[in-house]
Amino acid sequence: MLGLAADRLRADTNRLLAFLFHQGILDEQFLQLQQLEDESSPNFVSEVVNIYFHESEKLLRNLRSLLMDRELSDYNKMGIHLNQFMGSSSSIGAKRIRNVCVAFRAASEQNNRAGCLRALELLEHEYCFLKNKLHELFQIQQQRVLAAGVRYPMQN
């Protein structure tokens, strides 16, 4: 019974991950993250991802407030935020988000406000989706832990 639950959960994990990779939402950098998780840092992936979420939300808020400022859109500052967002997104393997950032950066360099707005919306969309999915992943992971009664790293 327990075994079945564990199997099912593992299958869920794999399916979810496969889906994310297939859709290009995550790339192999995420695998690197998973490989970095070991006994000395058992929750490394979730820790890093949560840091990422925290930071990204700040960045997204900043970007939005910069864009909403109709008088003077500070594209330089936007570029800086974007750069950081790009860096962290690519570091955790959020490929799609990173791609949107690239497009966003291009629009900001052209001072294309409409383009930036569209990119920002897309970015927020992608971000929310990713966050949703990763939370799901962590939740399955937690359930696996509960089911098995043993802690083990995400990839198993």
Next chain:
Amino acid sequence: MAAMQRVMQSNVSTSAATSSCYGGLSSCKGEEVMISDQFPAGLRVLVVDDDITCLRILEQMLRRCLYIVTTCSQAKVALNLLRERKGCFDVILSDVYMPDMDGYKLLEHVGLEMDLPVIMMSADGRTSAVMKGIRHGACDYLIKPIREEELKNIWQHVVRKKWNENKELEHSGSLGDADRHKGGNDDAEYVSSVNDATDASLKPLKKRSNTKEEDDDEIDNDDPSTSKKPRVVWSVELHQQFVSAVNQLGIDKAVPKRILELMNVPGLTRENVASHLQKFRLYLKRISGVAQQGGISNPLCGPLEPNVKIGSLGRFNIQALASSGQIPPQTLAALHAELLGRPTSNLVTAMDQPALLQASLQGPNCIQVDHGVTFVQPLVKCESSSSKHFPQSFPPVEEVTSGFRAWPSNNIGTAGPSNNGGPNSQNGNMLIDLLQQQQQLQKPQQQSIVPELRRSINVQPSCHVAPSQSSGFQAGNSPVSVTQNGSFSRTAVIDYNLLSSQSNCSSLSIGHVSDVNLQTTGILSGYIPPASVSPSVSSCSVNADNCASQQVQTSNMIYKASRNFPGFVHSTSNVQDPYGSTKSGDLLDQAPFNNLGFINKGTCLPARFPVREYQSPLCSSSLGKVFSENIGTRVKQEDNAQVGIPMLHHFPPNDLMSVFTE
């Protein structure tokens, strides 16, 4: 395997620590740890990145490479850390875009002051950006996302740089025979290693480690000051003499032979002087190049960079001014001399600058006047960027025996005329702070010594460094008033001799001056919030034992902490004992602060907080539904996610640009 790795890691860090001096047991010579038995394990890396995500990932990756990692999210803090512990890092990884200081500026500072290899990182992989990095002197440029394999190889830059320096030294002819042999070998191998890939550099490395086993004495990891090489150690007085000789001759006319004659130091060879002169000239060139870049109010200077550059080093102003001829060359040389912080002999060169400056300034009074005059303008300009300055380079760890409080006493003992003082110019008003803070916090013995140690006039770097943010030190106010006077009293006060005795205090003040988000434990050493004394104590005892606190420390490094500074002050006394043995130059644990919650918050599934905020920007109502739910209803979310998927079809990745062309 993970367990093995962990054990290995702790072993490595222990052995590396004992050989690298963090615990203060042995001296912390910068190059010592480079060639240990397990090289490149134990390489001491400083990572600077404002992006916490990347910082954490890099930290983990570097740990896996068995390096000793120190993380820092603010460039200024990192710079202070570097200045404090000149010999305690081997390589620096720095992000390019950082809010408080441009990564390139950090790169230049490090190159000028510490001459450590700096590797830049950025998400921006465009050729122009990479080119800029190379132009500024970066050893390498990594593009995010960074893979572990890339990090495994960063040791090559350390090795390469060392051998480059060695080669320089060898050419000066001041090495003994045995060293010549080795040098010859290394030269040949080095040349090949430079041209080839990493493989080639492995060869000389192995050779070194082989010969190291044979004759341990001779090549002590390239560290000249500890080996028995007949290499000249450029002590403070010696350098002082050198600079005064150069001044006398005129920087352009200074030839080694004449300098040697003027210096009249027995045992000094022309070659020694020549190599030193060469380095000196290079330094002048670099500084003037940088200064011109930075620019000041001097009309003759080129385009001005923001005051960040200028403010950070008052000496740059001097440079620019010098280039316009406002400063007599001797002064220029003297001031340049202060900048020589080559880590080739950490201990020694560290001592050069203050005494040097001192000596040069004790000369003709008119020079000081000039300083006063020339400083006024840049100083005014620098006011705004004052917060960037922190006391610089403190005596290398080896001077410090154990004990946080013990530092001042030890240093005072040695900070006599020979002046161990940590080098470097930028003392600014911070030293006044430190002085007073010391008096407040430290043993009274220092007070008596302090006035003794005060020399007449030292150049004060332009900006004052009032710990504006902190309230703990009343001393903070005094520098402000001093600065605002714009009088010569500014320049008169700083005494480099005091640096050594103030080193620990500086760390106190640094902790104060730095932003609320205190990110470096080293700087906050000694400040442990009362609430978390116990965990820190326990971890401190661990550190005391191992002298390898890196693992514990670095994990604390990235924690943001909005601290009550007064709390720090009070807690210092609490932790005096536990830190007694570990303080010596070690990065103390910044015990997990309460604001650890910033991370803790993240680890509990925070579905609510951030999600809600995005409900509005979301244009799709279906996705909005998704996020209004709690964790408990994840299942539902899955369904909604299905709904969400078709949304994605609207924005296929390859059509991103079409979004903008609509």
